[in-house]
Amino acid sequence: xxxxxxxxxxxxxxxxxxxxxxxxxxxxxxxxxxxxxxxxxxxxxxxxxxxxxxxxxxxxxxxxxxxxxxxxxxxxxxxxxxxxxxxxxxxxxxxxxxxxxxxxxxxxxxxxxxxxxxxxxxxxxxxxxxxxxxxxxxxxxxxxxxxxxxxxxxxxxxxxxxxxxxxxxxxxxxxxxxxxxxxxxxxxxxxxxxxxxxxxxxxxxxxxxxxxxxxxxxxxxxxxxxx
Amino acid sequence: xxxxxxxxxxxxxxxxxxxxxxxxxxxxxxxxxxxxxxxxxxxxxxxxxxxxxxxxxxxxxxxxxxxxxxxxxxxxxxxxxxxxxxxxxxxxxxxxxxxxxxxxxxxxxxxxxxxxxxxxxxxxxxxxxxxxxxxxxxxxxxxxxxxxxxxxxxxxxxxxxxxxxxxxxxxxxxxxxxxxxxxxxxxxxxxxxxxxxxxxxxxxxxxxxxxxxxxxxxxxxxxxxxx
DNA sequence: CCAAAAGTGTTTGCTCTACACCCATGG
DNA sequence: CCATGGGTGTAGAGCAAACACTTTTGG
Numbered sequence: 478x479x480x481x482x483x484x485x486x487x488x489x490x491x492x493x494x495x496x497x498x499x500x501x502x503x504x505x506x507x508x509x510x511x512x513x514x515x516x517x518x519x520x521x522x523x524x525x526x527x528x529x530x531x532x533x534x535x536x537x538x539x540x541x542x543x544x545x546x547x548x549x550x551x552x553x554x555x556x557x558x559x560x561x562x563x564x565x566x567x568x569x570x571x572x573x574x575x576x577x578x579x580x581x582x583x584x585x586x587x588x589x590x591x592x593x594x595x596x597x598x599x600x601x602x603x604x605x606x607x608x609x610x611x612x613x614x615x616x617x618x619x620x621x622x623x624x625x626x627x628x629x630x631x632x633x634x635x636x637x638x639x640x641x642x643x644x645x646x647x648x649x650x651x652x653x654x655x656x657x658x659x660x661x662x663x664x665x666x667x668x669x670x671x672x673x674x675x676x677x678x679x680x681x682x683x684x685x686x687x688x689x690x691x692x693x694x695x696x697x698x699x700x701x702x703x704x
Numbered sequence: 705x706x707x708x709x710x711x712x713x714x715x716x717x718x719x720x721x722x723x724x725x726x727x728x729x730x731x732x733x734x735x736x737x738x739x740x741x742x743x744x745x746x747x748x749x750x751x752x753x754x755x756x757x758x759x760x761x762x763x764x765x766x767x768x769x770x771x772x773x774x775x776x777x778x779x780x781x782x783x784x785x786x787x788x789x790x791x792x793x794x795x796x797x798x799x800x801x802x803x804x805x806x807x808x809x810x811x812x813x814x815x816x817x818x819x820x821x822x823x824x825x826x827x828x829x830x831x832x833x834x835x836x837x838x839x840x841x842x843x844x845x846x847x848x849x850x851x852x853x854x855x856x857x858x859x860x861x862x863x864x865x866x867x868x869x870x871x872x873x874x875x876x877x878x879x880x881x882x883x884x885x886x887x888x889x890x891x892x893x894x895x896x897x898x899x900x901x902x903x904x905x906x907x908x909x910x911x912x913x914x915x916x917x918x919x920x921x922x923x924x925x926x927x928x929x930x931x
Numbered sequence: 932c933c934a935a936a937a938g939t940g941t942t943t944g945c946t947c948t949a950c951a952c953c954c955a956t957g958g
Numbered sequence: 959c960c961a962t963g964g965g966t967g968t969a970g971a972g973c974a975a976a977c978a979c980t981t982t983t984g985g
Contacts, residue, residue: 485712485713485714485715486712486715486752487712488712488713488715488784488795525713525784525795527786527793528786528793529786530784530785530786531782531784531795552781552782554779555758555779555782555797557715557752557757557758557797558757559754559755559756559757566754566755568715568752568758568795568797570782570784570795638964639964639965640963640964655948655949655950656964656965656966657949657950657965657966657967658947658948658949660965660966661947661967662947678956678957679956679957679962679963679964680956680957680958680961680962680963681954681955681956681957681961681962681963681964682954682955682956682962682963682964682965683955683956683964684963684964684965685964685965703926865936865937866937866938867936867937882975882976882977883937883938883939884938884939884940884976884977885974885975885976887938887939888940888974889974905983905984906935906936906937906983906984907934907935907936907983907984907985908934908935908936908937908981908982908983908984909935909936909937909938909981909982909983910937910982910983911936911937911938912937912938932985933984933985934983934984934985935982935983935984936981936982936983937980937981937982937983938979938980938981938982939978939979939980939981940977940978941976941977942975942976942977943974943975943976944973944974944975944976945972945973945974945975946971946972946973946974947970947971947972947973948969948970948971948972949968949969949970949971950967950968950969951966951967952965952966952967953964953965953966954963954964954965954966955962955963955964955965956961956962956963956964957960957961957962958959958960958961
C-alpha cells in the first residue's frame with residue numbers, strides 16, 4: 478500500500494503499553510506486515526478518526542490489539558518531525574498505558590501486523606520509525622511517576638501482597654530495595670490499606686493482602702517514593 | 705473567514721510564553737481580531753507548515769509575535785478534542801516558552817491579532833478556545849520544573865544577584881522563602897557561580913553578581929529545589 | 932548618620948539508611 | 959522438621975527548617 482504525501486499532516490496515535498510479564502517489564506509490540514519497515518517491530522497505534530478525540534483513538538487501537546478497554550492511559554509526547562514516516566507527514570501523539578495483572582490480554586494480529594507480542598524492555602529488537610525514542614521517553618516517564626503517584630496500582634491485581642508491590646518497584650527501577658524501609662515508606666503515605674484476606678495455599682507464612690485505597694490516579698505533592 | 709471541516713485534522717501549535725514583567729509572572733496573549741472568539745484573548749500560535757517540525761513552527765510563530773528567536777521552548781501537551789475549534793478539526797500541540805530578562809520583546813500585532821500584551825497570570829481574562837486549560841497545564845509544568853531543573857536561568861539576565869534569583873522562585877511559587885536556606889541550597893547544587901562583578905549604583909551594599917554555570921538545560925536527578 | 936538590601940551560621944528536629952532475626956505455613 | 963518467603967524495630971547519619979544580626983553602600 479502506497480500513500481501519497483499530503484498537504485495536511487495526518488494525525489496518528491502510538492501507544493507504549495507496559496505490563497509486567499514473567500517478572501519483566503515488557504512492552505507490547507507488533508511485527509509489521511506491510512511496508513515501510515516490513516518485518517520490524519513497532520508500537521501499536523493508528524490514525525485518529527474524524528471526530529474522535531486523541532485519547533479515544535488510543536483506547537480504540539488498544540482494544541483492537543489486546544481486547545482490553547479499561548486501561549490506564551496517559552499522553553506522553555507528540556512527535557512531528559517532517560520525515561519521521563516515509564509515507565508522508567504523520568504527526569504522532571504518543572500515549573503510555575499500563576496493563577494490570579487483573580486482565581489477561583488476548584493479543585490479536587490486525588491488518589498491519591503479522592504478530593503481536595510482549596517483549597522485555599531490557600533487550601528490544603530494532604524498531605520501526607522513531608519508536609525507540611518514544612519508548613525511551615515512556616520509560617523515563619514511568620520511572621518518574623512511580624515516585625510521586627500511585628501508578629503502581631495499575632500494574633497489580635486488586636489484591637496484592639506488599640512483596641508484590643515491592644517487586645513492581647524493583648522491576649521498574651531495576652534495583653533491589655530494602656523490605657523494611659519499603660514497607661515503612663509506602664505505609665506512611667496512606668495509599669494502600671490491609672484487607673482481611675491472606676493469600677492461601679503458599680508453602681510459607683501466608684501474606685496479608687492489601688488494596689489501594691482508591692483506584693483514582695493520585696499525584697503526591699512531593700516525590701515521596703524515592704527508594 | 706470560514707473554514708470548512710476537513711477530513712484530515714489540521715495541526716497547529718499554541719505557545720504559552722512566560723516572562724517576569726513588573727515582578728509578576730506574565731503570559732503573552734493576543735487579542736483576536738477575527739472570528740471565532742473575536743475580541744477574546746488567546747495564546748499566540750498558528751498552523752504547522754508542510755515540512756516544518758512542530759518545534760520549528762513554534763519558534764517561527766514566536767519570532768513573528770515577539771521578534772525573539774533564541775528562546776527556551778519545550779513541548780507541553782497536545783489537545784485534540786474534536787470540537788475544540790469551531791472552524792473544524794484542529795489538533796493543537798502546545799509549547800511552553802520562557803523569555804529571559806536579557807531580551808526586550810517587541811510585541812507585534814499580526815494578521816489575526818489586533819493587539820499583543822503581557823498579562824499577569826493571577827487575573828487572566830476570559831480566553832478563547834481551550835486556552836485556559838493549556839495555561840493551567842503550563843503553570844503546573846513551570847512550577848514543577850523549577851524544582852528539579854535550572855530553568856530559572858531562562859527568566860534572568862546573564863548576570864543576576866542571588867536575590868533576583870530568589871525572587872524568580874518566590875514569584876513563580878507564590879510564597880516567600882528564607883534567604884539563608886535558599887542560598888545554601890542553590891549553592892550546594894553547583895548550578896551557578898559568582899563573578900567578579902558587583903551591581904553598581906545601588907543605595908545599599910552592592911550585591912555580588914552570579915551566572916549560571918551552563919546555558920544548557922540541566923535536569924537534576926532529584927527534586928532538589930523544593931523550598 | 933540613615934535607609935536599604937546584602938550577606939552570613941548554628942541548633943533542632945526529622946527523615947533516610949543500614950541492618951538480622953523470628954513467624955507461619957505446606958509438604 | 960525443613961524450606962520458604964512474611965513480617966517486624968532501632969540506632970546513627972545526614973538533611974531540612976527556623977531563626978537575627980552585621981555589613982556596605984548612596985544620599
